[in-house]
Amino acid sequence: MSKHFFRLRDLGHAGIWSILHGAGKREAAESAQGCLQGVSVPLLFAEHAPGDRLLLTLAVRGMGGNEIYFGPGEWPGAECTAQRFVFDCGGPLCAIGGLTVNALERTAADCACAPTNGGGPDAHPCRLLADLALMHTRRPDMSATRIAWVGGAGGLAHSLVEAAMYIPFELFMALPEGGEPDRELLSLAFAAGAKIFLTRDIPIALDGAHFVYIGSGQAGAEDGDLQIDGKFMEPAQPDAQVLLARETGRRAWDMPEDCTVLERERFAMHLQVQGLIWQRMLCGNIAEG
Numbered sequence: 001m002s003k004h005f006f007r008l009r010d011l012g013h014a015g016i017w018s019i020l021h022g023a024g025k026r027e028a029a030e031s032a033q034g035c036l037q038g039v040s041v042p043l044l045f046a047e048h049a050p051g052d053r054l055l056l057t058l059a060v061r062g063m064g065g066n067e068i069y070f071g072p073g074e075w076p077g078a079e080c081t082a083q084r085f086v087f088d089c090g091g092p093l094c095a096i097g098g099l100t101v102n103a104l105e106r107t108a109a110d111c112a113c114a115p116t117n118g119g120g121p122d123a124h125p126c127r128l129l130a131d132l133a134l135m136h137t138r139r140p141d142m143s144a145t146r147i148a149w150v151g152g153a154g155g156l157a158h159s160l161v162e163a164a165m166y167i168p169f170e171l172f173m174a175l176p177e178g179g180e181p182d183r184e185l186l187s188l189a190f191a192a193g194a195k196i197f198l199t200r201d202i203p204i205a206l207d208g209a210h211f212v213y214i215g216s217g218q219a220g221a222e223d224g225d226l227q228i229d230g231k232f233m234e235p236a237q238p239d240a241q242v243l244l245a246r247e248t249g250r251r252a253w254d255m256p257e258d259c260t261v262l263e264r265e266r267f268a269m270h271l272q273v274q275g276l277i278w279q280r281m282l283c284g285n286i287a288e289g
Contacts (some may be wrong), residue, residue: 004108005277006101006117008125008162015280016129016166023133023273032275035282036065039091044070045118046098052119052127055267056095059274065091072098093278114281120155122182128159130273131243132167134266135211138241143168148205148236149245151215152179156245160213161185164194171196174205206235215245 008016022028041060045053048071060067094111096104097118108115117123132142139145147169149157157173161181164171165188173181175198180186189196199205206212214228228242241262 003111004104004115004117005125005281006104006115007123008129008159008166011125011129011277011280013166016163018280019129019273019276020133020136020167022276023130023269024137028276029272032063032272032279034064035275035279036060036063036093039065039093040068041065041091042068042070042094043118044094044096045072046096047072049097049119052097055127055270055274056097056118059271059278062271063275063278092282116277116281122155122158123162124155125159125162126274126277127270128156128163129277130270131266132163133273134269135169137269139210145211146170146172146209146237148209148212149173149175149215150202150205150213151245152176153181154215154245156213157181157215158185161189161194161196164196165189165192168195172205172207172209173198174200174202176200202232203235206233206240209236209240211241211243212236213243213245 004010011019043053043056043060053069053071057067057069092113093116094113095116095118096107097120099107099120100122101117101120104115104117104120117125119127135145135147136142147160149160149171151157151174153161153173153175158181160171162185163169171194173196175181177200180198186196197205212233233240233242243266244263
């Protein structure tokens with residue numbers, strides 16, 4: 001079994017494409033069912049993230065397991081007692097949310113089970129991979145797909161930058177000052193030939209986009225200050241899809257009419273992809289980071 005899944009690179013090129021090709025297929029979903037039968041999976045969160053908690057809980061139960069939840073204040077993050085709990089959990093898997101990748105590595109350095117990144121400030125690989133799987137079902141030719149990101153870079157944005165090293169989509173990012181992705185990660189992506197373009201101008205980022213992530217606004221504005229209407233989306237493709245990049249901060253009536261439907265499809269895909277990732281970890285078919 002792999003030691004961990006903290007970043008997309010831990011899955012490797014072949015693993016990422018295997019998930020993309022398998023996601024959405026009935027046989028792939030059925031193959032993950034029962035993999036955690038009778039197993040308890042600890043979910044440890046250093047900050048409140050209701051959406052991530054719900055997704056991981058349903059993913060565990062969908063694979064036949066049971067979750068044990070520890071929220072903020074119920075475990076001391078990277079402190080020694082948390083390490084002892086993870087080491088002695090007795091199961092094959094655990095998920096840890098709300099920590100940086102460096103903190104995850106310190107917390108789980110000697111972990112007997114396989115920890116998964118449940119979403120943090122500098123990486124959210126499971127959710128991002130599920131989003132890409134959904135995009136792939138709609139546009140199989142990812143080399144002809146353009147993705148726009150509007151807002152400051154958080155965990156999902158960092159995983160999107162990392163994904164551009166393995167999948168040949170175009171990524172245009174409209175970023176507020178001080179909200180750029182990690183420079184070291186960007187340098188790595190550019191060196192790998194990733195097609196990433198950075199700007200401060202939202203219309204430029206949206207030009208020709210097939211999928212548009214809405215994050216934390218521009219120039220320090222909250223994402224709720226962005227009015228996502230026909231005028232805003234005008235530079236994008238006529239059938240462009242909007243994806244929320246944050247759990248909170250937006251109201252359904254601020255979004256295009258089809259956004260709620262897309263979010264349901266997105267959640268279902270997240271459940272399946274999470275199951276496929278854990279299945280690969282249980283079978284040892286995940287590359288070491």
